[in-house]
Amino acid sequence: MTDLDLCYMSATQALQRYRDRSLSPVEATRAHLARLDAVEPAINAFMTRDHESAMAEASASEARWSRGEPIGPLDGVTVTIKDLIPQKGRPMRNGSATSDDKPLDVDAPCVARLREAGCVFLGKTTTPEFGWKGITDGPLFGYTRNPWNLAHSPGGSSGGGAASLAAGVGHLALGNDGGGSIRIPTSYSGLYGLKPTFGRVPDHPREGAFCMTSSEGPMTRCVEDAALMLNDLARPDAQDWYALPHDDRDWRAGMSQGVEGLRIAYAPGLGGAVVDDEVRSAVDAAAASFAAMGATVEEVGAVFEPLEEPMTPLWLAGFAALLRGVPEEKRALLDPRFREVAERGLGVTLEQYLGSIRHRDRLGSAMGQFHERYDLLLTPTLPTTAPAVETPYHSQGFHRWNHAVPFTVPFNLTGQPGASIPCGLSKAGLPIGLQIVAAKYREDLVLRASHAFEQVHPQVWPHAAVEAALAAGIPHAG
Numbered sequence: 001m002t003d004l005d006l007c008y009m010s011a012t013q014a015l016q017r018y019r020d021r022s023l024s025p026v027e028a029t030r031a032h033l034a035r036l037d038a039v040e041p042a043i044n045a046f047m048t049r050d051h052e053s054a055m056a057e058a059s060a061s062e063a064r065w066s067r068g069e070p071i072g073p074l075d076g077v078t079v080t081i082k083d084l085i086p087q088k089g090r091p092m093r094n095g096s097a098t099s100d101d102k103p104l105d106v107d108a109p110c111v112a113r114l115r116e117a118g119c120v121f122l123g124k125t126t127t128p129e130f131g132w133k134g135i136t137d138g139p140l141f142g143y144t145r146n147p148w149n150l151a152h153s154p155g156g157s158s159g160g161g162a163a164s165l166a167a168g169v170g171h172l173a174l175g176n177d178g179g180g181s182i183r184i185p186t187s188y189s190g191l192y193g194l195k196p197t198f199g200r201v202p203d204h205p206r207e208g209a210f211c212m213t214s215s216e217g218p219m220t221r222c223v224e225d226a227a228l229m230l231n232d233l234a235r236p237d238a239q240d241w242y243a244l245p246h247d248d249r250d251w252r253a254g255m256s257q258g259v260e261g262l263r264i265a266y267a268p269g270l271g272g273a274v275v276d277d278e279v280r281s282a283v284d285a286a287a288a289s290f291a292a293m294g295a296t297v298e299e300v301g302a303v304f305e306p307l308e309e310p311m312t313p314l315w316l317a318g319f320a321a322l323l324r325g326v327p328e329e330k331r332a333l334l335d336p337r338f339r340e341v342a343e344r345g346l347g348v349t350l351e352q353y354l355g356s357i358r359h360r361d362r363l364g365s366a367m368g369q370f371h372e373r374y375d376l377l378l379t380p381t382l383p384t385t386a387p388a389v390e391t392p393y394h395s396q397g398f399h400r401w402n403h404a405v406p407f408t409v410p411f412n413l414t415g416q417p418g419a420s421i422p423c424g425l426s427k428a429g430l431p432i433g434l435q436i437v438a439a440k441y442r443e444d445l446v447l448r449a450s451h452a453f454e455q456v457h458p459q460v461w462p463h464a465a466v467e468a469a470l471a472a473g474i475p476h477a478g
Contacts, residue, residue: 007168011225025076029058039167045160049123057120075118079172095127097140097333109202109237110216117232125160133393134404152386155185162189178214180408183420187381187433198415199244202237209318213412223450227251255451260294265374272306273406275383282424282432283380308401314356320345364414371439381420381433417443
């Protein structure tokens with residue numbers, strides 16, 4: 001096994017090798033830190049990193065494994081944390097030059113669960129300012145790049161976590177998703193990403209513009225790793241009174257049941273979305289795979305009307321709330337495009353905002369009834385492959401509602417679980433993702449369908465493609 005094979009090893013494989021003593025957490029962590037040092041100048045995916053603390057955590061894990069006393073089910077597994085998620089001892093910059101670099105003194109519940117499970121923390125990863133967009137760049141840190149092709153973005157807002165994981169840094173990445181921010185970058189970066197049902201993963205404090213649509217969740221190289229990670233992320237925390245009742249289930253249970261007999265809807269034009277031909281072809285083939293595996297697959301229409309007009313006031317008002325939290329004297333430091341959009345939100349009226357809330361309620365009700373007929377819904381994750389890294393977000397060339405979130409944001413509004421799984425490559429060698437959605441609380445069905453698809457279409461890690469892209473270097477300044 002080469003060092004590169006070691007870096008791309010799944011968490012599940014690493015844990016098995018820790019158990020049989022053929023690999024140690026120190027060896028795995030050392031390999032991931034060396035890989036981080038090698039690729040970081042090109043992909044620019046980290047806000048903070050601390051080799052010394054990571055090696056100390058790995059050494060403590062190695063000692064526990066040598067005694068046969070792992071502290072938790074992820075002991076010694078390496079993980080990165082998105083910059084929007086509080087981690088004790090690390091700053092939370094929110095991707096913004098308006099923030100400070102003071103270390104926090106508390107973990108978010110999801111980080112605390114990973115710490116209790118024995119994870120080794122490699123660092124905090126980049127996110128656009130306040131997670132506002134589906135690509136990852138900003139005045140604070142510049143551009144984060146896609147390791148499949150450095151001229152392209154890895155997506156956002158959990159872009160740093162996706163880029164680093166796709167480049168072989170870490171076993172797992174923790175992101176959050178308020179409009180697609182796990183599913184977008186995992187689709188663009190050839191990874192598996194799961195947004196759980198709202199409330200499945202406890203969160204505290206629930207602050208920010210989109211705290212009632214956002215969920216923390218796993219970004220991984222395989223479906224089993226996501227289920228394994230969700231087991232810990234979903235453990236209870238009394239601080240979150242929105243959290244779902246904890247049932248102590250193992251989310252890996254039942255994953256191997258297959259999809260025979262399931263009723264699956266396929267909506268390539270969900271909400272009136274229009275997709276590129278290459279994306280449509282790949283996702284059509286993916287939907288056909290489910291029929292070949294014994295599911296009943298029915299292509300359906302748009303399912304609901306376009307969401308841009310009714311939901312724009314909610315989006316704009318959320319960004320205006322973020323802007324109000326930035327002192328006037330610091331606003332010149334903001335991403336100019338974020339500030340422009342946020343200032344538009346200052347004009348949203350209460351009537352417009354409540355109109356969005358009412359439309360959200362109708363959407364949730366409609367999808368609840370939809371899933372009385374269908375167990376699962378398949379869509380493209382995104383209408384296109386990854387845009388060029390310098391693409392202006394929410395511009396004519398990359399419009400938020402048309403290009404970034406038409407398939408993802410509906411299920412933040414409804415609170416449903418959804419995942420993106422790789423289903424092909426474009427002619428240019430960029431990943432394409434399939435989105436798998438279930439009714440609220442049915443992560444088991446999402447994982448079951450994802451695992452079935454993965455067995456038929458196993459992910460082959462693109463060592464050669466990524467290494468060639470990294471060797472070619474950054475194609476232009478940015």
